[in-house]
């Protein structure tokens with residue numbers, strides 16, 4: 001895994017990592033934006049599905065009637081068709097997070113096409129629904145990546161709240177980090193779309209319990225003051 005890129009990605013809030021390299025590229029501005037509704041929180045989950053953690057997460061979301069977005073790694077989704085169908089059946093939106101989770105800004109355009117095309121084809125076969133959103137691993141993209149995605153009918157989705165929940169952190173540390181960013185977004189009069197990980201891109205069986213506990217902690221903390229929405233409503 002490109003750890004250096006992962007670390008930098010923390011600072012790519014609200015945009016594509018490397019955006020500064022293409023200040024004039026219109027394609028970088030075509031993406032999902034959070035609306036000026038500061039009480040809205042949209043959960044997004046990356047790097048699953050994971051056979052142990054994703055079912056626990058889906059149980060949690062169902063118990064609180066929260067609809068989220070799941071950006072799936074194609075090679076993991078291939079072995080978890082029941083989980084993918086369960087996400088759809090329970091009202092979640094499914095997005096493309098590439099087949100093998102590479103840094104798309106560092107591979108050939110042909111590889112970008114394969115990574116995104118193969119994943120969308122699989123997810124569309126499994127769900128019977130067109131895949132309309134994608135999230136580049138590490139937030140790393142460039143105008144070529146975005147043009148391949150657009151040709152496949154997909155809009156890029158980034159985030160405005162993220163913490164390194166994939167590292168060995170406690171749920172309370174993750175909740176504290178995300179809460180700070182939610183409060184910052186609220187001061188800016190923006191909705192929050194936050195990222196947590198229900199899988200680990202380098203290990204399909206990885207334990208992600210702290211991320212699931214953090215989702216539970218955030219729901220408990222925010223359920224009376226905020227509204228949980230799906231990014232589909234934006």
Ligand SMILES: [Zn+2]
Nearest residue numbers: 046047137138
């Ligand atoms: Zn990822």
